Amino acid sequence: MDDVVTIEDALSTRAQKERAAQAGQPMYASRVKVHPKEIGGTYRRLKWAVLIVLLAIYYVVPWIRWDRGPDAPDQAVLADIVNGRLYFFFIEIWPQEVYYLTGLLILGAVGLFLVTSLAGRVWCGYTCPQTVWTDLFMWVERLIEGDRNARVRLDNAPMSAAKLGKRSLKHAVWLVIAAATGGAWIMYFNDAPTVVGNVFTGQASTGVYFFVGLFTATTYLLAGWAREQVCTYMCPWPRFQAAMFDEDTLIVTYEKWRGEPRGRHQKGQAAEALGDCVDCNLCVAVCPTGIDIRDGQQLECIGCALCIDACNSVMAKVGRPLNLITYDTTRNQEALAAGAPVPKYRLARPRTVLYSLLLLIVAGLMLWSLAFRASLDINVLHDRNPLFVTLSDGSIRNGYTIKILNKTLEGRAYLLGIEGLSAPRLTVVGQEGEGADNAILEAEADSVASYRIYLRLPREAVTGDSLTFTFTLTDPDSGDVVYNETVFRGPKP
Ligand code: SF4
Numbered sequence: 215m216d217d218v219v220t221i222e223d224a225l226s227t228r229a230q231k232e233r234a235a236q237a238g239q240p241m242y243a244s245r246v247k248v249h250p251k252e253i254g255g256t257y258r259r260l261k262w263a264v265l266i267v268l269l270a271i272y273y274v275v276p277w278i279r280w281d282r283g284p285d286a287p288d289q290a291v292l293a294d295i296v297n298g299r300l301y302f303f304f305i306e307i308w309p310q311e312v313y314y315l316t317g318l319l320i321l322g323a324v325g326l327f328l329v330t331s332l333a334g335r336v337w338c339g340y341t342c343p344q345t346v347w348t349d350l351f352m353w354v355e356r357l358i359e360g361d362r363n364a365r366v367r368l369d370n371a372p373m374s375a376a377k378l379g380k381r382s383l384k385h386a387v388w389l390v391i392a393a394a395t396g397g398a399w400i401m402y403f404n405d406a407p408t409v410v411g412n413v414f415t416g417q418a419s420t421g422v423y424f425f426v427g428l429f430t431a432t433t434y435l436l437a438g439w440a441r442e443q444v445c446t447y448m449c450p451w452p453r454f455q456a457a458m459f460d461e462d463t464l465i466v467t468y469e470k471w472r473g474e475p476r477g478r479h480q481k482g483q484a485a486e487a488l489g490d491c492v493d494c495n496l497c498v499a500v501c502p503t504g505i506d507i508r509d510g511q512q513l514e515c516i517g518c519a520l521c522i523d524a525c526n527s528v529m530a531k532v533g534r535p536l537n538l539i540t541y542d543t544t545r546n547q548e549a550l551a552a553g554a555p556v557p558k559y560r561l562a563r564p565r566t567v568l569y570s571l572l573l574l575i576v577a578g579l580m581l582w583s584l585a586f587r588a589s590l591d592i593n594v595l596h597d598r599n600p601l602f603v604t605l606s607d608g609s610i611r612n613g614y615t616i617k618i619l620n621k622t623l624e625g626r627a628y629l630l631g632i633e634g635l636s637a638p639r640l641t642v643v644g645q646e647g648e649g650a651d652n653a654i655l656e657a658e659a660d661s662v663a664s665y666r667i668y669l670r671l672p673r674e675a676v677t678g679d680s681l682t683f684t685f686t687l688t689d690p691d692s693g694d695v696v697y698n699e700t701v702f703r704g705p706k707p
């Protein structure tokens with residue numbers, strides 16, 4: 215009965231460790247270094263194309279200019295942390311509009327769910343930064359140290375001048391790429407030409423050098439050293455992406471029903487009683503995570519499809535039909551294994567419909583909100599102490615701090631008014647004249663203007679200790695009006 219593992223045991227790390235210790239096994243397996251072999255083919259070409267496009271976007275975008283007027287930054291995509299602005303071409307997001315970022319994150323997450331439920335781990339296999347930079351680092355490694363066998367030989371060889379030279383050159387190139395990666399990241403938070411000039415002339419801030427160093431180190435370590443271990447041990451996504459899979463999700467699959475029993479046979483001669491898999495292990499040799507797809511779906515499989523390219527090259531050589539390893543759905547594979555007709559692919563399934571609807575709703579809401587976004591806003595803060603003052607003539611006065619958010623790229627003069635109070639009298643601290651029921655307040659382009667305001671009511675108009683009313687702020691140029699409901703405090707009746 216000792217061999218029986220309960221669910222509690224299976225879920226308990228402690229129980230697993232105790233069992234491993236009792237069995238005399240080490241608690242943690244050491245890393246088996248993966249030396250992926252180079253392979254050509256359709257998916258490899260696709261991966262190169264995606265890599266080039268993504269790297270080009272990453273490095274080129276900060277250099278795109280966008281004219282926003284004389285006093286605004288002219289970088290198309292910029293996160294201006296110091297001034298609290300996020301610029302994306304014609305869109306400018308203020309800190310108060312952080313919900314747009316939330317919307318973008320929701321769009322990204324739901325988009326990822328949809329893509330995963332349709333085509334498995336294509337994000338991991340093609341577009342994840344870890345995959346892209348690891349691919350680039352492996353390409354450099356292959357260029358300097360040679361393909362799989364040469365690298366294994368070099369690893370096992372004692373240190374020599376040649377080995378030291380190759381290793382030094384590889385790490386130097388990796389560091390240059392890592393520094394370029396960290397440097398490019400900084401350009402998204404500063405004016406690109408300025409910050410690059412400052413970095414090279416030693417005039418950049420300590421913060422800039424710190425973040426360039428941080429991103430250089432993380433890129434170098436994650437893409438050069440950790441590689442597949444990031445996907446296998448550090449990334450949470452593989453742990454729950456399986457929840458988005460169903461029997462109609464396209465995944466990289468080994469056609470066991472035609473590959474097994476595996477065994478070596480000659481070109482054009484399918485050995486009696488053998489399947490199509492010639493057991494050449496090329497699919498394992500090219501795998502960047504070092505797994506054998508013939509063992510079935512595994513957490514380590516990032517869906518890069520390089521094993522499809524590898525196996526197709528073998529199938530072509532031995533004269534067998536291609537796609538022994540293929541992108542296919544579980545439903546199709548079950549039908550093929552049973553010799554039944556292949557069912558029709560179902561694009562519209564409950565989960566894909568749900569994700570698509572969510573995407574449309576969130577994207578629609580964001581577009582609507584952007585299209586009708588006010589270029590003006592008002593925040594009002596009532597004085598906390600004192601809540602009100604009784605003046606010598608018996609009238610009651612309240613104090614407020616008013617902030618005007620002018621989101622346009624030109625200075626504006628706005629009309630402040632009051633609705634819901636009888637006989638109000640306004641005084642703007644620092645402005646001449648008092649006692650009018652409205653006031654002109656100016657705000658510079660793309661900025662927040664702050665004013666202290668006193669509002670006075672005759673004693674007889676203060677009919678309660680808290681009167682609700684509304685400040686109105688009108689832009690005479692555009693006709694836009696914004697409102698802020700607040701209270702006027704007075705003595706208890
Ligand atoms: S098993 Fe195939 S698809 Fe999965 S990671 Fe390895 S090579 Fe890529």
Ligand code: SF4
Pocket residue numbers: 473476490491492493494495496497498508524525526528538539
């Ligand atoms: S590459 Fe194809 S034939 Fe070779 S071991 Fe893998 S599945 Fe079998």
